[in-house]
Amino acid sequence: MTHSYPLITIAICSYNRRDYLFDTLTDVNRFKSKPKEAEVVVINNNSTDGTAKMLEDFEWTSPLALLTFVESKQGLSHARNRAILEAKGEFILFIDDDVYAKPEFLNNWVNNLKSHPHLVGGGGRIIVHFDGEKPLWFPPVLSSILGHHFPYKKSHRYSGRVYPLGGNMLVKKDWFDEHGAFNPLLGRNGKVLGGGEEKDVFAKMKLNNAAIWFFPECVLKHRIGVSRLSRDYVMRQAFGMGAGDRIRCQNAKDVFNWNLLQSIKVMGTIVYGCLYLLRGRFPATAVLFQFRFALIRGFYSRTGE
Template structure:
């Protein structure tokens, strides 16, 4: 018997996070199913930790959803998401991560917005859940966005690059990728490499192509934060790598000699970070240290990397 074509495809991309994935799949059992048919698509991104074997048991299968597991051996979150674009059959494609716990009404809220507004893309609210320990004192509120926290307030249309949607809780009309192109495979996590930026980059492309992006605050996902991310090095490394990519992209095929304006900018960034740390202590200086790490990576990428 032929299965009914789904209206929504939910894609979860995972790489070697078996323990996190087991928790996420268990939490999804509390999800309120959408009214229209839906499918749940798991992209096994080159897993070698027992994830593939666990998924093959289908003991975790969600009630009411059409279930498929697809393996993508090209490592990288963007490669996995692009594979989901090829595999999904729904009119809308919803992405989530393997370390998240949606609120029970999450998917229904997205479906309601899809039906009511027919947007090209949607984003939902992301809350931060400290799973493995207490929040460290240096983790100021201004840094929570780098752990995925996102809240743009009341429901609205998003029309600015300053109000992006994040990969832990966004959705797209599947046909929109024919207009804007796929996820940039150079961006996003790649195994243990701490790289991001693929979600804000595709948000910029959505706006540049005149796409309608809807903010759906009732669609809430909780991002579970593990101990490895509760280290200063995580934030500094993330910004260094982002700077490397930006520097290489900006240089393009030009000279590897960095432009003169970078030196004073970099020095100012380091000066502000040092001054903040000396005056207020390490618990208040990380944001400025991240700026310095970004400029360091920018120069490094300009000189060393290929765009």
């Protein structure tokens, strides 16, 4: 008996984002593709806001299969690992539950996979879309923490310390089978804004010289709601990023290299802060310094210092 599996599993993990998830699925429902090219897997990570009922009632008309599961272990890494377990595709395309995508989005990924047969990982462009007014206090240099991702102007292999972002990333399923899935100690967990789980996966790929490519035409818009446009949210995210970096450090050399990198970034923070001051953007300068301090504090919170 032969089995016909899709090329791509589109994996969407969600926690208490019913309305955003509904809008995302509405766009995914319009993707132009054939059943043999993709399936859609949605992981409901213990949502209590009516997400399960919304998924049950959603009017799915796409020829692509839609499969929904509940993951009882709380945390984004657990949810993503459940998606890996349930996926039948050769590749898993992770997208966030709060994105806008055009109908040709999936076809662009399919075409790039066909033209890059040795691909192991990939990332697409992410544009930040503010549902409300963009706050003046937010420093543009920190746009990547909101999901902004456009490291290269054209298709390009990732190099250096640049990695795909989780809102629009693709991984060959075999990679997870051979090297392990997402570290459940990393990543968001309920209201805890941890991070580093995607970087952890792609850093391992680079150590193995795996082909990881960026494709600018595979573009999404990442929605930023009002609840995320607060100083407190940004600082909690910075703290979580620092704590995640500490977990990823395996030895004293890793800690030394992290501190060295942060020394460089502190100098960059001073430079950008001065530029914002010259432009009269005093709140942005304050947030930029507070962000860097919160990240470092998060790193050392893991050591008890």
